[in-house]
Amino acid sequence: MTTQFSMLGIMNAALISQGFEEILAENDGSDEHRLLSRNWPTIVEAELEDGLYFFTKKQAALLTRTDGIFGYDDAYLVPADALHVRRLWVEEADGSRNFISWVQDGARVYVDAPDGVVVEYAEAADASFWSANFTRGVQLKMEACLLRFKEEHATAQATDTQAEIYFQRARTNSSKSRSAQNPYKESRFAKARFRRG
Secondary structure (H helix, E strand, C coil): CCCCCCHHHHHHHHHHHCCCCCCCCCCCCCHHHHHHHHHHHHHHHHHHHHCCCHHHEEEEEECCEEECCCCCCEEEECCCCEEEEEEEEEECCCCCEECCCCEECCCEEEECCCCCEEEEEEECCCHHHCCHHHHHHHHHHHHHHHHHHCCCHHHHHHHHHHHHHHHHHHHHHHHCCCCCCCCCCCCHHHHHHHCCC
């Protein structure tokens, strides 16, 4: 059975664990809700950017070109749900991927590729898609915020450390969701020499 997580549910788990009352509805006006909702984006998005989580991975073809900057000729708007672009390539006619030089600002990627590019990016995935370890890490980070609110700084530091252990478990499990990659890239000469048929 899969458990569905939500922002409010994770916040309430942290509140109850630290002896506070549950939040019955978002924006209830309590100091605790304001504290947790202000810290939520930085905790969650920072960890989503740091870890290559399978549940944040998305791919999109970017085809609508505008003029580039930063020394590149072309620019493409990054999808609105993207935290950052992880990889970018051009699809060649033979179906191969050509990984080219690029740079990203807050809204666009800049490349020299007038016919469009494909990007793999990290999205700010909804909490219902998170793994259990990732969710527990976020809950513990929320608890650390509440402990600082109660001025229990040493316990807050220990709770932050516990959260990092759960985040590391989540990263490790996420990395197991990827196939192994060759430690080297085969050259075109090797491909030509050892091609079968």
